[in-house]
Amino acid sequence: MTDTAADGPAYSAEAYAAVEKAARSQRGTLYAPSVLEQAAKLLTDLWATSERHGVTAAEWEWSADLASGALDVVARPYERPKTERTAEETLTLARHLREALTSDEIGLSAKPGPRASVIVERSADTPRGGFHGDANLIVGISSNVGWDIAFNQNGAPLLSIAAPASPAGASQVAEIVRALVHGELGNPFRR
Structure with missing residues (x-):
């Protein structure tokens, strides 16, 4: 896990790499660095929660693409805002x-x-x-x-x-x- 100090990222390098890979495979969307970081933070937290339940990050690979899911969930509000802009x-x-x-x-x-x-x-x-x-x-x-x-x-x-x-x-x-x-x-x- 990458250091979560206030001056450092709160995500793992593995999570960021997984999110970047998911972003490259997405058709029709490019992602700002802050969105990739936000998704990597979510993925890091998902993996940490999973490990507390005895499930490793690698075990998710056969069942679900958590990196793509984290990216989709994080990006959605930027693509479809809750309220219209003037x-x-x-x-x-x-x-x-x-x-x-x-x-x-x-x-x-x-x-x-x-x-x-x-x-x-x-x-x-x-x-x-x-x-x-x-x-x-x-x-x-x-x-x-x-x-x-x-x-x-x-x-x-x-x-x-x-x-x-x-x-x-x-x-x-x-x-x-x-x-x-x-x-x-x-x-x-x-x-």
């Missing part, structure tokens, strides 16, 4: 996202898109998308769902991004978009 809230979150994307740390070219979205200029390393393979990305948030990303082309597939609807969440989304633009994620639209 138009002002979504526009503010899109502004935070644009500021994070164009910050010195991220360094992408982005401009406001329709509604609460941001259009991000692709790079030479961005996966091909759109009719001619050269579409930019569009990232946004809605009043009744979480963050999402797609190529800025009609009919393009849409991926959810499980991340908090907050300025900190917008920064995490910006990191994911940076990785996608620079080709570090492969092509998550084709998983």
